[in-house]
Amino acid sequence: MKGEEERERIPIKERPEWADVRPVPQDDGPNPVVPIAYTDEFSETMDYFRAVYLADERSPRALHLTKEAILLNSGNYTVWQFRRRILDALNADLHEELQFLDQITRENAKNYQIWHHRRWLAEKLGEHVANKELEFTKEIFCKDPKNYHAWSHRQWVLQALGGWEGELAYCSELIKDDIFNNSAWNQRYFVVSKSPLLGGLEVMRDPEVAYAIEAILTKPENESPWRYLRGLHKNDGNSLANDPRVASVCLDVLAGKTDYVHALNMILDLLCHRHQPSKELKDAVDAVSPDPNLPDAGLAENVCSILKLVDPIRANYWEWRKSTVPAQD
Amino acid sequence: MTRENLMKGTTSQEDQWTVQNQCFRIYEIVYRLPPQAQSINFEVLRENHIEYLTESLKQLGRNFYVLDANRPWLCYWIIQSIALLGDCVDDKLENGLIDFLSRCQDQDGGYGGGPGQMPHLATTYAAVNALITVGGQNSLSSINREKLYNFLLRMKDASGGFRMHDGGEVDVRACYTAISVASVLNILDDRLIQNVGDYIVSCQTYEGGIAGEPCSEAHGGYTFCGLAAMVLINEADRLNLPELLNWVMFRQGIEGGFQGRTNKLVDGCYSFWQGAVAAIIQRLHVTVKKQLGLPDTFELDCSTESGNESSDDDGEEVSEGSSSPVDISEPTKGESLSTSAAMGLNNGYDFIKRPTGMKPLFNSMALQQYILLCTQEEAGFRDKPGKRRDHYHTCYVLSGLSVCQHCNKRDADSPPLSRDVMGPYSNLVEPVHPLHNIVLDKYYEAHMFFARA
Ligand SMILES: [Zn+2]
Numbered sequence: 001m002k003g004e005e006e007r008e009r010i011p012i013k014e015r016p017e018w019a020d021v022r023p024v025p026q027d028d029g030p031n032p033v034v035p036i037a038y039t040d041e042f043s044e045t046m047d048y049f050r051a052v053y054l055a056d057e058r059s060p061r062a063l064h065l066t067k068e069a070i071l072l073n074s075g076n077y078t079v080w081q082f083r084r085r086i087l088d089a090l091n092a093d094l095h096e097e098l099q100f101l102d103q104i105t106r107e108n109a110k111n112y113q114i115w116h117h118r119r120w121l122a123e124k125l126g127e128h129v130a131n132k133e134l135e136f137t138k139e140i141f142c143k144d145p146k147n148y149h150a151w152s153h154r155q156w157v158l159q160a161l162g163g164w165e166g167e168l169a170y171c172s173e174l175i176k177d178d179i180f181n182n183s184a185w186n187q188r189y190f191v192v193s194k195s196p197l198l199g200g201l202e203v204m205r206d207p208e209v210a211y212a213i214e215a216i217l218t219k220p221e222n223e224s225p226w227r228y229l230r231g232l233h234k235n236d237g238n239s240l241a242n243d244p245r246v247a248s249v250c251l252d253v254l255a256g257k258t259d260y261v262h263a264l265n266m267i268l269d270l271l272c273h274r275h276q277p278s279k280e281l282k283d284a285v286d287a288v289s290p291d292p293n294l295p296d297a298g299l300a301e302n303v304c305s306i307l308k309l310v311d312p313i314r315a316n317y318w319e320w321r322k323s324t325v326p327a328q329d
Numbered sequence: 330m331t332r333e334n335l336m337k338g339t340t341s342q343e344d345q346w347t348v349q350n351q352c353f354r355i356y357e358i359v360y361r362l363p364p365q366a367q368s369i370n371f372e373v374l375r376e377n378h379i380e381y382l383t384e385s386l387k388q389l390g391r392n393f394y395v396l397d398a399n400r401p402w403l404c405y406w407i408i409q410s411i412a413l414l415g416d417c418v419d420d421k422l423e424n425g426l427i428d429f430l431s432r433c434q435d436q437d438g439g440y441g442g443g444p445g446q447m448p449h450l451a452t453t454y455a456a457v458n459a460l461i462t463v464g465g466q467n468s469l470s471s472i473n474r475e476k477l478y479n480f481l482l483r484m485k486d487a488s489g490g491f492r493m494h495d496g497g498e499v500d501v502r503a504c505y506t507a508i509s510v511a512s513v514l515n516i517l518d519d520r521l522i523q524n525v526g527d528y529i530v531s532c533q534t535y536e537g538g539i540a541g542e543p544c545s546e547a548h549g550g551y552t553f554c555g556l557a558a559m560v561l562i563n564e565a566d567r568l569n570l571p572e573l574l575n576w577v578m579f580r581q582g583i584e585g586g587f588q589g590r591t592n593k594l595v596d597g598c599y600s601f602w603q604g605a606v607a608a609i610i611q612r613l614h615v616t617v618k619k620q621l622g623l624p625d626t627f628e629l630d631c632s633t634e635s636g637n638e639s640s641d642d643d644g645e646e647v648s649e650g651s652s653s654p655v656d657i658s659e660p661t662k663g664e665s666l667s668t669s670a671a672m673g674l675n676n677g678y679d680f681i682k683r684p685t686g687m688k689p690l691f692n693s694m695a696l697q698q699y700i701l702l703c704t705q706e707e708a709g710f711r712d713k714p715g716k717r718r719d720h721y722h723t724c725y726v727l728s729g730l731s732v733c734q735h736c737n738k739r740d741a742d743s744p745p746l747s748r749d750v751m752g753p754y755s756n757l758v759e760p761v762h763p764l765h766n767i768v769l770d771k772y773y774e775a776h777m778f779f780a781r782a
Contacts, residue, residue, distance in 0.1 A: 024445075026443065026444055026445065027432050027444040027445060028429070028432065028444060029425075029428050029429060029432055029444075031421070031424075031425045031428070032425065032429050033386050033387070033404060033422065033425045033426050033429045034385065034386060034389055034393075034400050034403040034404055034407070034429070035387075035388055035389065036389045036390075036391070036393045036394055036396070036397060036400075037388070037389065037390055037391040037393075038391065038394060038397075039391060039394070042394055042397075046397075050445055053445075054445075072394065073394055073395060073397050073398065075395060075396070075397075075398050075399070076397065076398040076442070076446070077398060077442070077446075077447065077449060077493070077494055077497065078398065078441065078442070078446045078447045081447060081494065081495065081496050081497070084496060112493075112498060116497065116498045119498075120496075145340075146590070146593065148541070148545070148546065148548065151545065151546065152541065152542055152545050155542075155544050155545065177339070177340075178339040178340045178341050179339060180339050180341035180342060180345075180592040181339075181340075181341060181592070182546065182590055182591040182592045182593070183546055183590075185591075186534070186536075186545070186546040186547075189534075189535055190544045194544065222592070223579060223591050223592065224591055224592055227535065227536045227537075227576075227591065228535070230535065231534075231535025231536065234535050265575070265579075272621075313581055313582075313583065313585070313692050313695055314578050314579075314581070314690075314691075314692070315692070316688060316689060316690045316691070316692065317574075317578045317690040317691070320687065320688070320690050324618075324621055324623060326621075326622065326623070
């Protein structure tokens, strides 16, 4: 159907319902810079759009014209904004609008305008579209599990319209599919700290620390669960340094003798938060040192020296960290 | 055969291995060449880039219809790239730029994506930066600052943030573009600043970077926007800078370039977004030091030229907003606001004039290598091998190259040493103001112009 419509496009100037409208050409001036070689269809559609936009004509034909313009360029925020004004004025069927939006989002899911329009629509339609919206973003994540706009939309839906029930399980599912999917980890943090069903970060900290540690032990080179683990202890002064499981997972990773950059980064943070290292931890750090002749410095300095050697891309940073290690008591 | 080739990874890992192997193959090929052939690969193909850019100003193909609501951006990406390469366009094109952008200017202030389009904060930022880069009386005076100020106020949201356009989205990009233009045009005041810092602080995530909206994922583009805006309103100390620094340092990957988010692929445009974040933090060393609980007299950087660290501190404290050079305590927010307002809010200017207190912490050479060998095409720059050039990446790769070449200087106005420039010294591009991404000379000209205005 749609294909047929495209093939048989009748120029707007030949459509009887537009006979009374004088198109408004773009005011590009005599010597425009960055001129675009528009097709005739594009120019004509935009010329008529400018005419109805300037006349503030909120009519069914204007609504249809904005659709044509959006199908030509879904990044034109002026067209979208005017379309919202018309939808309001005509009291249009917003479910139909949502279907139209589904269709163009599937074609191009990376544009601010369509997602902003979606949020506007979902807000008007209210709670009963929560599940539909969650399903729709799920569909987007099947193809692009890190789509930034879709994640923002999903978070907004959860907070504004609800639907939290399955969200933690959904995060687990995505993380199981791809443990390196940082967007899924970020969403997990969002759920754990914001879901009204889970009791908040304080309550969730314990089981989530266990979850993060399991992920770390599976792939110690994966930065996502390390940052997540740090995040679980956010805003709680020294709780990171005092959680024995954190030092313990570092120890386990060091024992593997490979992929321990994030473990050392974590140990450095622990030490900066006045963590008292065990002898075991000190020995484990010494054991991974590629340089047997490290100067007899404090543990934090040694960690920096090792990182400088095993993580050379960040050598300057580790050198600087060494210079900012707080004095040992 | 690397270990990775033998294993089946997750989608993220497979994508990562493909890209890193492509980059490593390029490095291998180049480093196997005889010295002379090798060195050619490290040259910035200046003339080719300038031709590609200048031709694009004159005519764009039909595929560009997707950017029909972003034409001031095209102007900025192109003119900024040309300025970085130390060149400019002829009078006809300059006048064309001024004339065209004035047609994008709304009668009630701000610039739209093309003539007759609604004013939008992002295209306003692009238009203002482009006009400043063109420079000169005609260009600078074409900006209607009174109406622009009213537009910015209209875009102010109850949250303290800004929305992109009438009825548009509120995010950190909108905050940055609003604050950046207001600052450079000398129209920034308490009404615009009110609570914008609260909004940006609420977007710093558990990872350390900054997201587009509260609770979203930390992201290089938004981290730049958030940090730069906070510096411009003199509230950078409200961000957790050590965590932000740790996050941004880990975004530089094994290929030498930066990724935008944790476990995403390297991309040339983050050479600027992330590279500039690193460079901005180099000038915030006093604040970083305080946040780490280190004593004020602590010598952070063992390798800066010796000298009077305490006088540096005093100098920086003044520029960070304190009222008196002997008072090195952090000013309260209220104090710093009123003081700044009385001084005409020179945060952006003071920032660039203060000495850099830290050596670069990212790996400038590795990034330059990625830029020169993996993103440069015969003309123009790209995201990564396998992608095609575009004006956006050309602009932000070159801007990132500038950050690399100039990051080891104590003073923004001196030239870098040849050892800081990878390839021949003729690769040198112009320094930029890292908070606005405007070539420094053009920034100074605008600063003078609008200080008087
Ligand atoms: Zn990019």
